[in-house]
Amino acid sequence: MTTKTLRTGGLSLRYAPRAALSGAGLLLLALGVATVLVCTGDFPMTPREVLDTLLGNGTPVQEFAVLELRLPRVLVAILVGGALALGGAVFQSISRNPLGSPDVIGFGQGATVGALTVIVLFQGSAVATALGAVAGGIVTGAAIYLLAWKRGVHGYRLVLVGIGAAAMLTSVIHYLITKANLTDATRATVWMTGSLEGRDWTQFWPLLAVCCVLVPLVLGHGRALRMLEMGDDAAYALGVKVERTRIVLMASAVLLVAVATSAAGPIVFVSLSAPQLARRLTRAPGPNLAVSAVMGAALLLGADWIAGNAFGDRQLPVGVITGILGGCYLLWLLVSERKAGRI
Numbered sequence: 001m002t003t004k005t006l007r008t009g010g011l012s013l014r015y016a017p018r019a020a021l022s023g024a025g026l027l028l029l030a031l032g033v034a035t036v037l038v039c040t041g042d043f044p045m046t047p048r049e050v051l052d053t054l055l056g057n058g059t060p061v062q063e064f065a066v067l068e069l070r071l072p073r074v075l076v077a078i079l080v081g082g083a084l085a086l087g088g089a090v091f092q093s094i095s096r097n098p099l100g101s102p103d104v105i106g107f108g109q110g111a112t113v114g115a116l117t118v119i120v121l122f123q124g125s126a127v128a129t130a131l132g133a134v135a136g137g138i139v140t141g142a143a144i145y146l147l148a149w150k151r152g153v154h155g156y157r158l159v160l161v162g163i164g165a166a167a168m169l170t171s172v173i174h175y176l177i178t179k180a181n182l183t184d185a186t187r188a189t190v191w192m193t194g195s196l197e198g199r200d201w202t203q204f205w206p207l208l209a210v211c212c213v214l215v216p217l218v219l220g221h222g223r224a225l226r227m228l229e230m231g232d233d234a235a236y237a238l239g240v241k242v243e244r245t246r247i248v249l250m251a252s253a254v255l256l257v258a259v260a261t262s263a264a265g266p267i268v269f270v271s272l273s274a275p276q277l278a279r280r281l282t283r284a285p286g287p288n289l290a291v292s293a294v295m296g297a298a299l300l301l302g303a304d305w306i307a308g309n310a311f312g313d314r315q316l317p318v319g320v321i322t323g324i325l326g327g328c329y330l331l332w333l334l335v336s337e338r339k340a341g342r343i
Contacts, residue, residue: 019282023291026281030298033305034078038070040309068200076199076263077304077318078297079207081270083260085296086218086289088271089278090253093225093287094246095158098333101272102257105162108268109169110140111261112192116173119188120180129191130203130262137258140165145250194267194319196304203263210259214252219289221249226286267319269326270296276333 039045043065045053053062054071084102091100102108114136118124124132148161173192177185224245227235235242257271274296278288281295303321 019284019288019291022278022282023294026278026291026294026298030078030294030301033298033301034074037074037077037301037305037308038066041065041070072200072204073196073304074301076204076207077196077300079204079211080196080260080264080267081274081296081298081300082215082293083207083211083256083296084267084271085274085278085299086215086293087253087257087260088296089275089287089289089292090218090225090249091158091271092275093229094250096229097159098276099272100159100162101269102253103266103268103271104166105159106144106165106169107137107140107162107254107257108261108266108271109166109173111137111258112266113169113172113176114139115191115262115265116176116188119191120176120184123184127202130206133262134255134258137254137261140169141250141254141258145247190317191265193317194265194322195317196264197315197317199264207259207263210255214256215293218249218252218256221245222287222289225249225289229286265319267300268323269329270299270322273326273329274299276329 035047035050038050039047043061045062045065049058049062050066052058053066058066087107088101091102091105092098094100095105099105111133115129115133117136118129118132122128144158144162144165147165148158150157177188180188224235224240227238227240228242228245235245261267275288275292277299278292278295282288282291300318300322303325304318307316307318307321
């Protein structure tokens with residue numbers, strides 16, 4: 001990997017040109033798709049009209065379409081995609097396994113169990129359902145960490161324990177669905193699909209607050225995370241407080257995934273595929289945290305556009321699109337890992 005050093009005054013910054021260009025390109029792509037999503041719909045608008053509306057010069061109809069319907073949905077998609085991808089990058093780096101993704105090793109299923117418990121057993125509101133999803137994700141993350149602990153957390157042990165937990169939690173999900181009445185079962189099924197439909201500012205602001213705290217925290221541990229990929233002994237030798245760093249990063253990743261799930265439902269495979277695609281695009285070692293987050297946002301925005309425009313008048317939940325695309329990617333990844341002799 002080629003790196004360059006940028007010096008400004010007494011400060012110096014090392015960066016990889018390919019990674020920087022890849023991140024910038026993905027950011028422009030995400031902004032372009034976001035602009036298209038805000039401009040299109042049953043009431044089409046030009047980018048100039050959208051800009052005028054954001055500046056307070058739009059008509060009441062334009063203000064309702066942009067500020068109440070489209071803009072919050074796009075912003076939620078950006079934050080959810082970025083949070084899921086960042087959580088996936090952390091877990092794949094800690095486990096040193098491309099299958100170490102939150103939706104493979106049980107954290108997404110744990111958040112789903114928490115949300116369905118609130119829906120089915122307590123007929124909770126949307127806010128209570130979101131809190132249940134966060135609580136379920138946190139409890140599942142703590143349980144998997146404790147079960148995987150044995151003089152440290154080994155990557156493959158974490159993945160194996162997580163896959164077992166995911167299987168058990170999936171059974172609990174099915175049980176809760178069978179216990180629900182028709183209304184609650186329908187509501188639970190819709191939530192489980194994963195959708196950005198109807199997302200508004202009530203989902204955006206809590207998600208933004210969590211991301212403003214956790215995203216800088218995770219990015220600030222990027223160097224230590226790269227060292228953890230070399231193994232605990234090497235990280236210790238380089239001065240990393242291994243267990244404390246691992247706990248901070250895992251807790252942050254679990255919270256990011258849980259809050260993203262509470263905002264939009266269990267949107268699958270973004271956390272699995274985005275970090276891997278980012279690594280292949282940048283051709284850089286390490287977790288590629290920033291590029292992974294931008295990749296996740298771009299993927300979810302693109303999937304939302306496909307869900308709304310590729311099937312005529314019928315709009316699909318975005319979780320269906322990410323499931324189809326991510327499932328194909330997972331099959332390709334498994335075949336590649338098998339050919340390489342790693343599984």
